[in-house]
Amino acid sequence: MTNAFELLATPTPPAEPADAERVAWEAYGIEGNARRLAGERDANFCIASAEGPFTLKIANRAEESLDVVAAALEHIARVAPDLPVPRVRRTRENGRLGSVQLGGVQHLVVMVDFLAGTPLPAGSSDRGLRRDLAGLLASLDRSLQGFFHHLSGRPLLWDLSRVGELRPLVGHLPAERRSFVELALDRFETTVTPVLPSLRWQAVHHDFNPDNLLVDSAGHLVGIIDFGDLVHGSLVADPAVAASYQCFGEDPLEVIPDFIASYHRHQPLTSEEVGLVPDLVAGRFLQSLLIGAWRAASHPDNRDYILAHTEYSWEALQRLTHHDPDQRADLVRRACGFAPVHRPRVDTDEALAHRRRRFGGVLNLSYDQPVRLARGEGVWLYDTEGHAYLDAYNNVPHVGHARPEVVTALSEQAARLTTNTRYLVDEVLDYADRLAALLPPELSVVLFTNSGSEANDLAFRMARAVTGQLGIVITDFAYHGTTIATDATSPEEHLRAGAEAWVATVPAPASPAIHHYAAAFDAAVATLAGSGHRPAAFICDSVFSSDGIFDLPPAYLREGYASIRTAGGLCIADEVQAGLGRVGERFWGFAIDGVVPDIVTLGKPIGNGHPMAAVVTTPAIAEAFAAREHFFSTFAGSPVAARVGMAVLDVLEREQLPAQAGRVGGYLRGLLGDLARRDPRIGEVRGPGLFIGVEMVERDAQPDPRMAEAVQNAMRRRRILIGRTGPGRNVLKIRPPLVFEETHADLLAETLGQVLAEIG
Ligand code: PMP
Numbered sequence: 001m002t003n004a005f006e007l008l009a010t011p012t013p014p015a016e017p018a019d020a021e022r023v024a025w026e027a028y029g030i031e032g033n034a035r036r037l038a039g040e041r042d043a044n045f046c047i048a049s050a051e052g053p054f055t056l057k058i059a060n061r062a063e064e065s066l067d068v069v070a071a072a073l074e075h076i077a078r079v080a081p082d083l084p085v086p087r088v089r090r091t092r093e094n095g096r097l098g099s100v101q102l103g104g105v106q107h108l109v110v111m112v113d114f115l116a117g118t119p120l121p122a123g124s125s126d127r128g129l130r131r132d133l134a135g136l137l138a139s140l141d142r143s144l145q146g147f148f149h150h151l152s153g154r155p156l157l158w159d160l161s162r163v164g165e166l167r168p169l170v171g172h173l174p175a176e177r178r179s180f181v182e183l184a185l186d187r188f189e190t191t192v193t194p195v196l197p198s199l200r201w202q203a204v205h206h207d208f209n210p211d212n213l214l215v216d217s218a219g220h221l222v223g224i225i226d227f228g229d230l231v232h233g234s235l236v237a238d239p240a241v242a243a244s245y246q247c248f249g250e251d252p253l254e255v256i257p258d259f260i261a262s263y264h265r266h267q268p269l270t271s272e273e274v275g276l277v278p279d280l281v282a283g284r285f286l287q288s289l290l291i292g293a294w295r296a297a298s299h300p301d302n303r304d305y306i307l308a309h310t311e312y313s314w315e316a317l318q319r320l321t322h323h324d325p326d327q328r329a330d331l332v333r334r335a336c337g338f339a340p341v342h343r344p345r346v347d348t349d350e351a352l353a354h355r356r357r358r359f360g361g362v363l364n365l366s367y368d369q370p371v372r373l374a375r376g377e378g379v380w381l382y383d384t385e386g387h388a389y390l391d392a393y394n395n396v397p398h399v400g401h402a403r404p405e406v407v408t409a410l411s412e413q414a415a416r417l418t419t420n421t422r423y424l425v426d427e428v429l430d431y432a433d434r435l436a437a438l439l440p441p442e443l444s445v446v447l448f449t450n451s452g453s454e455a456n457d458l459a460f461r462m463a464r465a466v467t468g469q470l471g472i473v474i475t476d477f478a479y480h481g482t483t484i485a486t487d488a489t490s491p492e493e494h495l496r497a498g499a500e501a502w503v504a505t506v507p508a509p510a511s512p513a514i515h516h517y518a519a520a521f522d523a524a525v526a527t528l529a530g531s532g533h534r535p536a537a538f539i540c541d542s543v544f545s546s547d548g549i550f551d552l553p554p555a556y557l558r559e560g561y562a563s564i565r566t567a568g569g570l571c572i573a574d575e576v577q578a579g580l581g582r583v584g585e586r587f588w589g590f591a592i593d594g595v596v597p598d599i600v601t602l603g604k605p606i607g608n609g610h611p612m613a614a615v616v617t618t619p620a621i622a623e624a625f626a627a628r629e630h631f632f633s634t635f636a637g638s639p640v641a642a643r644v645g646m647a648v649l650d651v652l653e654r655e656q657l658p659a660q661a662g663r664v665g666g667y668l669r670g671l672l673g674d675l676a677r678r679d680p681r682i683g684e685v686r687g688p689g690l691f692i693g694v695e696m697v698e699r700d701a702q703p704d705p706r707m708a709e710a711v712q713n714a715m716r717r718r719r720i721l722i723g724r725t726g727p728g729r730n731v732l733k734i735r736p737p738l739v740f741e742e743t744h745a746d747l748l749a750e751t752l753g754q755v756l757a758e759i760g
Helices: 004-009 017-028 066-079 127-144 160-172 175-191 237-246 252-266 271-298 300-321 325-335 348-359 404-416 426-436 452-467 484-488 517-530 556-566 619-628 639-654 657-678 705-717 742-759
Strands: 032-037 043-049 054-058 098-102 105-113 201-204 213-215 221-224 231-234 373-377 380-383 388-391 445-449 471-475 503-506 535-541 570-574 599-602 613-617 682-686 692-696 723-725 731-734
Touching: 004 271, 017 032, 017 043, 017 054, 017 098, 017 105, 032 054, 066 105, 066 127, 127 201, 127 221, 127 237, 127 252, 160 175, 160 231, 160 237, 160 271, 175 271, 175 300, 175 404, 231 237, 237 252, 237 271, 252 271, 252 300, 252 325, 271 300, 271 325, 325 373, 388 742, 404 639, 426 445, 426 613, 426 639, 445 452, 445 619, 452 484, 452 535, 452 570, 452 599, 452 613, 452 619, 471 517, 503 517, 517 535, 517 556, 535 556, 556 570, 639 657, 657 682, 657 692, 657 742, 692 705, 705 723, 705 731, 705 742
Parallel strands: 471 503, 471 535, 535 570, 570 599
Antiparallel strands: 032 043, 043 054, 054 105, 098 105, 201 231, 213 221, 373 380, 380 388, 445 613, 599 613, 682 692, 692 731, 723 731
């Protein structure tokens, strides 16, 4: 049997009207004049004859299953004679099919009545007509319930159960659409593909689109044509395909529930089936986009025509994807009279009071109007009402929210084994190897922890054990964690007077820049000495995320490291924020200044949300620490974490996300720079890769925290999430997942422009 791609890749038969007239006569005894009709893969003709007009289809030479179409039409004529489908004209030998030789190749042929009427113009249906269409399709599907043909399971690319097979075509799409489409394909494969085989299957028309529906001059439906995509498929796929063509230019979430409910009234569906419809509709858009892009590439003469149609699918897919998947499924369920499956919403005020009771006053919420989240996908977050928010703030979902590869790795391993580092587990060693290979060769010992705070705490313990000294040097407004030791090195959190005597600070490379870094570090060492301490370590977040976000200036770390090492201390790069490709292809923040730290701490992004972190150091430091102290942490270094970490690195490498972070970060800084040039309220735009700070200032370049807060909240109201940082709380913090693309940057910058204009 031919494969699914071959059928669409094989050219239409080289048949001329004269060939059609010959076949009509020789095979069917019909004498008439042939006129060419349109067709995706076959040669179709209208034969005008004394017995009335006929449609003659000379099938593509790769088509071996034409009998499915003829047999289905005969079946419908028998069981539902009122349905307006063409009747099959039998051959002179009373066969359902004829055949013809063209250029030495045999082609199957079918002849049916030519139905009068004109195709329904796309996008012309009103609600009433749409409901009629749904009723008609329900009747058609009911008539096909008892139809069986041994070839109806043939491979067809337009078969909705085969959407996943289209992935190799993604490369034909414009580059800026690929990752969006990949994500949509991932979603289809995780939510639809596994479920479809357990639903009701039967013969379905599978192409109930306006081009295949004929109306008379009064607008009444008078014909259903083109049964060429009829397959054995899930019943619900049929109304889903039909609904997809009704969405063009409309809100899919208005059209789909109404269409499916109308169908359901005539041909009842189950709650599970209707809940799947929005994802099936998305699957049809994916088919149109991908098959369209592929065919446009192989038919350059017809490219504009093919691509004009796919634009509709692109637009509709985006609109559909902006709604929360659970909410949209429940919307269709509710329209059909089923109970929603997902949790009913609790009033936000009630949720806030609940939170206050249960969490005390300890935890803060972001934004003046808190965001009530239900789920995430890629760079998008969805609230409980189904609104989509562009996430330009969260760096933990490094390779995208709910990244399927990560979720799969996590759940597979959780289903197999999770344990601790007192056992030999290959996955954990493999992951440690992989992490170490990404760092300078000196840093080859990897110890896992559960959080960035614990990683920094362990780094401090190591530094103290190895140097025999106690002091820690930090930047002025640093943040390094929540343990007693790391909290003491996090002035961002408390700014309390009288820091611990073993803590000394150096300025971050603020603007106007400090120039004599060595002197600043020597001064911090002297401060420690004043209270009887020597430095065990200098720890630095390489993007200065709490100090206000700065590009690491040349020599800052080099001079700082030299000064601290002279005083006998170690140098720790806290890469919890900067690491793993966020700064671009240099991969680590510290690498920008060409230094090699003694210890590197990793966290947040390495687990894409799974709680895991790591300390990487030299064998000498590890040995010296092990000679004095012990370390074990129950959950740290579990095989689940290792598989998750591996999956993150796989995606990062396969999709070259560090390069993307560099490129998109540069692009976004460019857009923000343009805004800054036009608007004096914006000061500096700075930061490496996809870690960007936008300073809001008053006229005399003073920090303007009120403006920054107003902008942050106004952006949230327009459903774009950004943060705020810096000692003056005036720096907008933009730090999205690395799957952020230029289109997202455009949306962010455009919205920021609107917000600034609105604030006035
Ligand atoms: N270091 C830096 C630079 C951080 O930003 C953070 C978290 N914001 C931490 C350490 C602590 O990480 P965690 O919250 O995972 O303990």
